[in-house]
Amino acid sequence: MRIMRKNYLFGSGGRWQRLTPLFLLLPGVLLYFLIALGPSIATSVYSFTDASGLKGAPVNWIGFDNYKEFLFQGLASRDNIAATLRTLQFSALVTVIQFTLGLIIAIILNQNLRGRTFFRTLFFIPVILGVVIQGLMWRLFLLPRGGPMATMFGWLGLQSEFLGGQPSEAFMWVIIVQIWANVGITMVIFLSGMQTISEELYEAARIDGASNWQLFRNVTWPQLTPAINTNFLLNIVGSLQAWQLFYVLIGWKPGSQVLGYLVFAEGFGGTDNPAFRQGFAAAASIVLFFMVLIIGAAANKVVSWREQRYM
């Protein structure tokens, strides 16, 4: 059997020599199967077991029990469903605000303004800092007593307990930090999309007497389709799965958690119950996976409709 195609030109020597690329490829691919693809698929298997995080502990097949517990078992499942709905709420708010804000900033910075490089860098920097720096920076900034934001709120006659307040209040602040941290990516994707739009299109439209709004509506918006679609999908999928800022900003706080955090906390003992409930966590992560899949597919429908219309 021939493994290598004819277009492989190296290794005129023996048979083994011809297989060099295959041997060199194997470590990378095996690692990938072992660490990423295999475990990813195995998640669904684990979701039907009572696996714990203990080495050598027996793992039993328990059918749909984890899913039943997640959905129907008294108070706990009410919390789980609340966390699921909260994930949707988080994702919707983050997507809408981050998308809009990123677009507005990009439109402004795409003009020939003095200082545009400075502002672009400024808004982008949090992206590379990671959740620990982002989170601790904002915990300092949002200290309820005498912190900078509290002082500013004082001037305006407002009051907030910020991250230490009621779960719903803390939740809103996490949303703000999440957007603050990631709007830079949305912005650079829009900016790079805008740079591909030909100036001639604007000139032509302007000669026809188009207003600024018409320019935006009929030139920018359709021409920006690839960047709009990317940002739309990235924001939705990213925010459904985001939870690390909850971990750094407020920790495990019942009544403010999203599904991603629930998976981590159940699986690795972050809840009030220190047991590692990894089978249950796997089931919760499958629930999250289907949420991402369904919403992502719906978003993708919107995206391909836009492409048909504009491209």
Add this chain to the structure above:
Amino acid sequence: MTTKLNSFIGVFTGGDSASARSRRLKVVSYLILGSLAVFYIWPLIMLISTSLKPLTEYLKDPAGLPTAPTLANFAEAWELANFPQYLLNSAFYTVTATAIFIVSSLFVAFPIARDYFKGSNIILTLYVIALFLPPALIPQFQLILNLGLYNTRPGYILLFLINPIGMIIIVNYIKSIPRELDEAAAVDGASYLRYVLRIIFPLIRPAIATVTVLHAIGIWNEVILPTIYLTNADLYPITRGLIVFQGVYGNNWPGIAAAVLMLMLPLLILFMFLQRYIISGLTAGAVKG
């Protein structure tokens, strides 16, 4: 260029002469930029000013600027938090895992890009699919645990040896290198290994730089995986060390601020020099659709 895309805000500024309108547009633009910038600059200033205050002064007036700036917090955080060890760990994990990942990916990406054997496209598809599969978190933990690699350096590094998006970027870049080059090298009698390492590797440097930087930043910033996999404080990377430090010295914000700045510095330096690669990596494929 000036008027390109100022359309959106322009809508709110009404008629008048073109120059008056464009001036007003600029004012509105700067107002929006300025009010957003406050929330990017102020937290940073707070961080710096807090790190320069003695604790007693901080407790009295958390938001004000320091009256007698001191570097004592940096020295304190450096020693108390076991910082040198954590930094060294972070650097070790980042460099080792990134290097292994890049070299192994190069040899996966090249034959796939050249379609050297049957099924090479399937492999690429499997990399793309991974982006849509459930998280690997739980089975990955079971795997590391049962391999006896829990709470060890090799086990922790193992987690960072893959990056599907990075792989796809490298494959696409190799496709832009003309095949004639392969033919010429083969005719000259170059070996496969030598060709990939000595000719291809330097040619795809922009893609390698992008993927390296993004991968390395991801490892450097990771905080969840060390929480899961490392219980021995001697093995902590700096992010985990910082979270633990924050838990122990909860009210010592000057110390925490100093520590955060020390963690931030390498990232900012990296960003200054490699901004181009970072941004091109994050926007890769986004524009062409």
